[in-house]
Amino acid sequence: MLSKRNKEAFFNPLSKDNPVLVQILGICSTLAVTAKLEPAIVMGISVIAVMAISNVVISLLRNTIPTSIRIIVQLVVVAALVIIVQQVLRAYAYDVSLQLSVFIGLIITNCILMGRLEAFALSNKPWPAFLDGIGNGLGYMIILVIVAFFRELLGSGTLLGFQVIPQWCYDHGYMNNGLMILPPMALITVGCIIWVHRSRNKELQEK
Amino acid sequence: MKSLRKFMDKIKPHFQEGGKLAKLESVYDGMETFLFTPNTTSRSGVHIHDSNDMKRTMITVVVALLPCLLFAMYNTGFQHFKAIGIDASFWQMFLFGLLAMLPVIVVSYVVGLGIEFIGAQIHHKEIQEGFLVTGILIPLIVPINTPLWMTAVATAFAVIFAKEIFGGTGMNIFNVALITRAFLFFAYPSEMSGDKAFVKLDSAFGYGGGNVVDGFSGATPLGEVATNFDNFSTSTMDAFIGLIPGSPGETSMIAILIGASILLFTGIASWRVMLSVFAGGLAMGALAHSLATPTYPASMLDPLAQLCFGGFAFAAVFMATDPVTGARTKIGQYIYGFLIGVFAILIRVYNGGYPEGAMLAVLLMNAFAPLIDYCVVQANINRRLKRAKAK
Numbered sequence: 001m002l003s004k005r006n007k008e009a010f011f012n013p014l015s016k017d018n019p020v021l022v023q024i025l026g027i028c029s030t031l032a033v034t035a036k037l038e039p040a041i042v043m044g045i046s047v048i049a050v051m052a053i054s055n056v057v058i059s060l061l062r063n064t065i066p067t068s069i070r071i072i073v074q075l076v077v078v079a080a081l082v083i084i085v086q087q088v089l090r091a092y093a094y095d096v097s098l099q100l101s102v103f104i105g106l107i108i109t110n111c112i113l114m115g116r117l118e119a120f121a122l123s124n125k126p127w128p129a130f131l132d133g134i135g136n137g138l139g140y141m142i143i144l145v146i147v148a149f150f151r152e153l154l155g156s157g158t159l160l161g162f163q164v165i166p167q168w169c170y171d172h173g174y175m176n177n178g179l180m181i182l183p184p185m186a187l188i189t190v191g192c193i194i195w196v197h198r199s200r201n202k203e204l205q206e207k
Numbered sequence: 208m209k210s211l212r213k214f215m216d217k218i219k220p221h222f223q224e225g226g227k228l229a230k231l232e233s234v235y236d237g238m239e240t241f242l243f244t245p246n247t248t249s250r251s252g253v254h255i256h257d258s259n260d261m262k263r264t265m266i267t268v269v270v271a272l273l274p275c276l277l278f279a280m281y282n283t284g285f286q287h288f289k290a291i292g293i294d295a296s297f298w299q300m301f302l303f304g305l306l307a308m309l310p311v312i313v314v315s316y317v318v319g320l321g322i323e324f325i326g327a328q329i330h331h332k333e334i335q336e337g338f339l340v341t342g343i344l345i346p347l348i349v350p351i352n353t354p355l356w357m358t359a360v361a362t363a364f365a366v367i368f369a370k371e372i373f374g375g376t377g378m379n380i381f382n383v384a385l386i387t388r389a390f391l392f393f394a395y396p397s398e399m400s401g402d403k404a405f406v407k408l409d410s411a412f413g414y415g416g417g418n419v420v421d422g423f424s425g426a427t428p429l430g431e432v433a434t435n436f437d438n439f440s441t442s443t444m445d446a447f448i449g450l451i452p453g454s455p456g457e458t459s460m461i462a463i464l465i466g467a468s469i470l471l472f473t474g475i476a477s478w479r480v481m482l483s484v485f486a487g488g489l490a491m492g493a494l495a496h497s498l499a500t501p502t503y504p505a506s507m508l509d510p511l512a513q514l515c516f517g518g519f520a521f522a523a524v525f526m527a528t529d530p531v532t533g534a535r536t537k538i539g540q541y542i543y544g545f546l547i548g549v550f551a552i553l554i555r556v557y558n559g560g561y562p563e564g565a566m567l568a569v570l571l572m573n574a575f576a577p578l579i580d581y582c583v584v585q586a587n588i589n590r591r592l593k594r595a596k597a598k
Contacts, residue, residue, distance in 0.1 A: 173354050179394035188368060 009120070010131040013139035020143040020190070021197045022204060025111040029103050030144060031186040037160050039099045040148035042089070044141025048134060050081045050107055051116065055133035058121040065122075074117045075108065082107045112136055147189045155180030215239055233327040237334035261376075264475055265339040271469040272343050272525065278462040279455035280304030283351055286406045286452055290419055306411035308455060311346040314355050318362040319345075326371045337376030337383075338366070344384035344525065347456025348518065348566075350404040353391060357398065361390040381573045382532050385522075385566050392563070400430065400562075405452040427453045429517045429555065429562040432505050446515035457521040467524040476528035479537060480544040484523035487548020488514050495556045505556045513552055522551065522565035532573040536583040543579055547572045 019025045026047075033043045057077050058065075065073050086104050089097035097104065107113065116136050121129040152158055154177050157165035165174065179185050198205050215238075221228045222235035240262075284300030287307070295303075319338045327334045349358055365386040370379045392399050405427055408419060428441040428451055445451055449459025457463075470476035492510030499506040505513075514520060527533060527547050534543035547568045554564030561567060 173356070175357070175395050175398065177360075177394045178396055179390060182393065 006128050006131050009124075009128050010135040013132070013135040014142065015139075015197070016201065016204075018139045018143065018197070019112040019115070019136050020140055021194050023112075023115070025115055026140055027187075027190070029106065029110060030140075030147060030190060031183045033100055033103050034144055034148040034151055034186050034189075035155065035181050036099070037145070037148045037152045039096055040144040041141070042093060042096045043100060043103065044137070044144045046085045046089070046104060047107055047110065047112070047140055048137030050078065050085055051113055051137040052130055052133035054078050054081055054113065055116060055121040055129040056126045058117050059124055059126040059129035062122050062124075070122065071114075074114065078108050078113055078117075112140055143190070143193060146193060147186055150189055151180045151186060155185075211242065215242070231328065233332060233334050234324060237324070237327070262336050265336045267473050267475050268340045268470065268525075269343055271466040271475075272340075272347065272456070274462040274465040275347055275456040275459070275521070276308075276343065278449060278459045279347060280308055282450055282458055283307050283407060283455060285450055287408065290406050290408055292419075303411055303414055306414050307351060307407050308346055310355055311349065311351075311353075311358055312343070314359050315345040315362055316342040318359045319366050322363060322366045322371065323375075326375065332375070335376035337370070341366075341383045341387075344456075345387050348384060348388050348454050348521070349391060350399060350454050351407045352404050353395075353398055357391060357395055358387075361387045361394070364390050377531055379531060380577075381570055382526055382529050385526055385570055385573075388566055389570060392566070405454065427451070427517070427562070429505065432508065432516075432562075441516075443509075443512040443515050446512065454518060454521075457518040460515050460520055463520045463524050470524065470528065476524070477530070477533070477540055479540040480528050480533055481523055483541045483544030484527050484548040484551075485514060487545035488519055488523070488552050489548070490545075491549040491552035491556075495552060503556050503559070505559075505562070513555070517555065518563055518565045519548075519551055519555075522569050523548070526565075526569045527572075532576060534576045534579045534583075536580050539576070539579040539583045542583075543572055543576055546575075 013019060015021075017023070020027065020030055029043065034040045054074075054077050058074060061073065082105060085107070086097070089100070089104060116132060120132045124132070149159070152160075153164060157163060157170075157176050177185075219235070219239075220226055222232045223229065224232075228235075281297070281301050281304055283304035284295070284302065284307075285304075287303055288295040288300055316338075319342050323334060323338050326332075345358065345362060349361075365383045369381045369383050369386040370376070373379050398404060428446060431441070441451055446458070447460040449461060451458050467476075467481060471478050471481070489510050492508070492513035495503075495506040495513075496509055501507075508516070523544075527544055534540045547565075550568035550571055551565040554561050554567050556564075558564070
């Protein structure tokens with residue numbers, strides 16, 4: 001059930017083989033949805049769901065998909081799942097789905113997804129593929145949450161919409177940093193996380 | 208001087224390898240070379256072509272900035288006493304400006320040099336002199352009313368993310384002082400524009416201060432052009448002399464021209480860049496003026512006024528000519544400078560949100576400088592290859 005290989009499939013993407021920090025995939029949505037913590041968490045959960053289920057489905061179909069049309073099959077599966085996620089969000093979390101706008105739909109083109117389907121699900125059994133999907137989704141979500149935490153805290157002074165920085169700070173001249181809301185700071189924040197991550201994992205450092 | 212030399216010699220062993228304070232070696236080295244000329248330069252062979260070194264280059268730029276700095280202090284006081292309606296003498300104005308600007312200068316140097324010192328300790332490198340100029344540029348381009356902590360945050364951001372990350376002095380892609388201002392501009396827009404940013408109204412260390420007279424407006428000429436063109440009264444001559452509101456260093460064309468002549472006379476700055484920035488600004492200013500519409504009020508200004516108002520001249524003389532971030536090839540310098548001038552006026556005229564187009568134009572062209580150089584060098588190589596083949 002949880003052999004060494006399965007454990008690796010689950011735990012590696014969390015840090016050593018993180019899709020955002022190490023493979024530098026899914027940067028576009030990382031920059032776009034992390035201005036606030038709430039959409040980032042919802043986005044993370046959506047990606048985990050789509051990733052886990054599509055990995056399992058593709059893994060089940062792996063022996064029947066002709067190689068020449070495998071990308072189309074993968075796209076159909078992912079697109080169907082994304083539409084379901086989108087409809088669920090519209091039904092139960094309408095405000096957040098408005099904030100995420102096109103980025104839920106764009107999960108289809110998220111490189112992490114296609115990457116994992118191609119590299120893992122097509123050549124592995126459903127259970128490891130499921131673990132791999134959850135692991136990669138979590139690895140993506142962790143980074144989203146860290147970036148969104150700093151951006152919302154410094155950019156809006158709130159966390160999940162609650163005022164965190166007390167009023168007396170503002171009375172004494174503190175101001176929210178407007179640059180944190182803009183995408184360039186998201187890129188710099190991701191860069192800083194990569195910086196810390198590489199300095200802690202020396203084997204990942206490029207020569 | 209001798210006792211200082213003796214003292215430095217005495218404490219030297221502590222900082223060398225194996226000493227108690229070996230980790231602070233670069234601090235010692237930095238102080239020693241700052242106080243005394245290093246006696247370890249090569250004395251023979253092909254290395255000697257000039258007695259100039261980086262310290263002297265940097266100090267020359269600082270000297271060229273002094274007219275701007277002194278005028279900035281005077282103008283800060285002048286605007287202050289004008290706003291509160293008190294007749295003050297020249298020295299009172301100067302004293303007020305000195306007191307108002309001193310904290311900004313101190314903050315800029317302490318934060319910037321502090322980070323450079325720490326960075327040098329971590330990497331066991333010598334401390335570079337690069338921040339000497341940046342540290343004096345920052346107080347000159349940051350509006351006088353910017354809270355000190357914002358200046359500190361922005362300076363720290365610029366030194367770390369625009370300079371140290373790329374490898375320190377001489378390796379940066381973007382002008383560090385301009386990154387400081389750009390950071391402030393985008394992070395705290397409300398503190399960086401409008402009519403409250405550019406004239407200091409409250410007292411400096413208890414000196415000055417008072418009630419604002421009726422009808423006072425602290426808007427810069429360019430801000431006024433954008434919002435209230437019908438009542439616009441500042442003449443080009445006012446902007447040339449410089450007793451107008453604005454970022455401290457940028458207002459006076461005269462002070463900037465004195466600085467420019469020092470830079471050009473000593474050969475520190477490239478005249479090609481300077482000349483072509485003004486040419487580009489004039490060309491774009493003339494084009495905008497010929498297409499002037501009330502939709503874009505800044506296009507009503509005549510080309511010469513465009514050069515005198517705002518930070519254009521300051522950016523052309525002190526920012527565009529930065530040898531590290533600018534183009535190196537001669538033809539490249541013409542292209543680089545010309546495009547800075549064009550973009551500065553283009554942004555200023557057609558984007559009302561950013562009257563300070565010069566800052567954005569220099570940063571934009573900083574990013575393109577290596578590409579321009581690459582194209583110029585490649586064109587040269589191709590031309591020579593063709594000539595070789597023809598023979």
